[in-house]
Amino acid sequence: MSRKYVFTLASLLVVAAIVYGYRGRGLASGLDKKADREMAAVRAVLEAQQAAWNRGDIDAFMEGYAKEETITFLSGDSFTRGWQTVLERYRKNYDSRAKMGTLAFSDLEFKPLSPFYTMVTGRFQLTRENGETPHGRFTLVFRRTTGGWRIVHDHTSTA
Numbered sequence: 001m002s003r004k005y006v007f008t009l010a011s012l013l014v015v016a017a018i019v020y021g022y023r024g025r026g027l028a029s030g031l032d033k034k035a036d037r038e039m040a041a042v043r044a045v046l047e048a049q050q051a052a053w054n055r056g057d058i059d060a061f062m063e064g065y066a067k068e069e070t071i072t073f074l075s076g077d078s079f080t081r082g083w084q085t086v087l088e089r090y091r092k093n094y095d096s097r098a099k100m101g102t103l104a105f106s107d108l109e110f111k112p113l114s115p116f117y118t119m120v121t122g123r124f125q126l127t128r129e130n131g132e133t134p135h136g137r138f139t140l141v142f143r144r145t146t147g148g149w150r151i152v153h154d155h156t157s158t159a
Helices: 003-019 027-054 058-064 083-093
Strands: 072-075 078-081 102-112 117-127 135-145 148-158
Touching: 027 058, 027 102, 027 117, 027 135, 027 148, 058 083, 078 083
Parallel strands: 072 148
Antiparallel strands: 072 078, 102 117, 117 135, 135 148
16 A cells, blocks of 8 residues: 555545544634534524514514525415515414413524524424413524524424
8 A cells, every 4th residue: 555545545534533523623623613603693593583572573583584585484284485474474373462472492403504504493382371382393494694594494383
């Protein structure tokens, strides 16, 4: 085996260790820190949405979505496309603080799909004054935009 071949093979193994989760010092930890910052930015969008919802501000809640006609929202057998249409759906379905209740997210899992897309799965629960607690699961696809991370696809299921 030539030295050139051994050097190339060793180089490939080092790169593979970095790419597939090596947690040592240097480049890998730099990549981890960047990924952690990106996931923190996505989490901040969800926290801002939860806070907006809990103060009854649907317009601020919608700031978490990309303001585009291509965003999609699926719930049950309903399919909605476009930021304005999703906003109108929320306003119609949650036209009072009593219907909105208090929103809580839990069991959040973040999965980077690329430098520009991240998927988040989790649970939601609304707690209403009348004792109702609508809840379910969701899958969100976030895209990095010039304004930061925004939801471009929302699939929410209620239990």
